[in-house]
Amino acid sequence: MNIKDFFENGETMDIAKDMLGHTFTYLSEEGKFSGIIVETEAYLGEIDKAAHSYNGRHTPSNDPLYQDGGTIYIYSIHSWLDMDISIQKKGVPNGILIRGLQPIEGLDLMEKNRKKTGFDVSNGPAKWIRAFGIRDKDLSGTFLNSDNFIFSKEKVRTPQNILTTPRIGVPNKEPWTSKKLRFIVEGNPYVSKMYKRDMNLDTYGWL
Template identity: 85%
Template sequence: MDIQNYFENNETMDIAKDMLGHTFTYNSDQGIFSGIIVETEAYLGIKDMAAHSYNGRHTKANDPLYQPGGTIYIYSIHSWLDMDISIQKAGVPNGILIRGIQPLKGLEMMEENRHKTGFDVSNGPAKWIRSFGIRDKQLSGTFLNSDNFIFSTKKVQIPKNILATPRIGVPNKEPWTSKKMRFIVEGNPYVSKIYKKDMDLDSYGWL
């Protein structure tokens, strides 16, 4: 798989769905962290009232969104960090937020970094970033599969069912608040804000 081609030559919403089941790996000074993507949110750039690039806003901080597809964009929200992947060709500032990751490698280090155990280690966009030991925006603007972050070329798991829901934390932005642009592996316990009754603790939502 050509990473840039993958993130540039498909519809943003389709990419957000397809990312579920791929692994995301961080080669850090602390060690290797890796997990399976279980939750994403799509942001449609200039026209999307919830996007950082809405109305063509372009700053030094959000410049990675304007770079080629597959560029990492790390930003802060209320003193926490989140990570988007830039989507579409350079100059089209769409993004996909990685919201939840099911741990594969480095779980003990993740628990230490988060001071948490269980699903709470990485069941949210700022939680998995902190669990991976990412503490600053230094790697914002780097490119997937050429620097510290690796996106697997193939899925390692196939979701039984993908649910589309409204995005989280997008109030007062209608019609964009209600649009179903968040995608989750139904039943996976590492999805953010999932109720216990909805968790599939047998297969974690995978085939």
């Protein structure tokens, strides 16, 4: 799989769904961190009131969104960091937020970085970033599979069912607040704000 082809060909919402089940890996000085993507959120660029590039807003900070599909965009929200992947061809500033990861490698380090154990280690966009030991925006603008961040060429797990919901934490942006642009592996306990009653602790929502 060519990374640019994956992130530039197709509708942004379809790409957000297709990311579920792929692994996301960070090769850091601290060690190797890796997890399966279980939750994503799509942002549709210039038309999307909740997107950082709404109305064509283009700054040095959000410039990665305007680069080739597969470019990393790291930004701060209330002193926490989140990460989007730029989607579509250069100049079309769509993005997909990685919201939740199911740990595969580096769990001990993740727990140390988060000072948490269990699902709370990485069941949210700022949580997994902190768990991976990412403390700044230095790697914003780097390209997937060419530096520290690796996106698997194939899915390692297949979701049994994908649920589509409104995004989280997008108030006062109607009609975009209510649009169903969040995609989750149903039942996976590493999905953010997942109620215990909805968790599938047998299969974690995978086939």
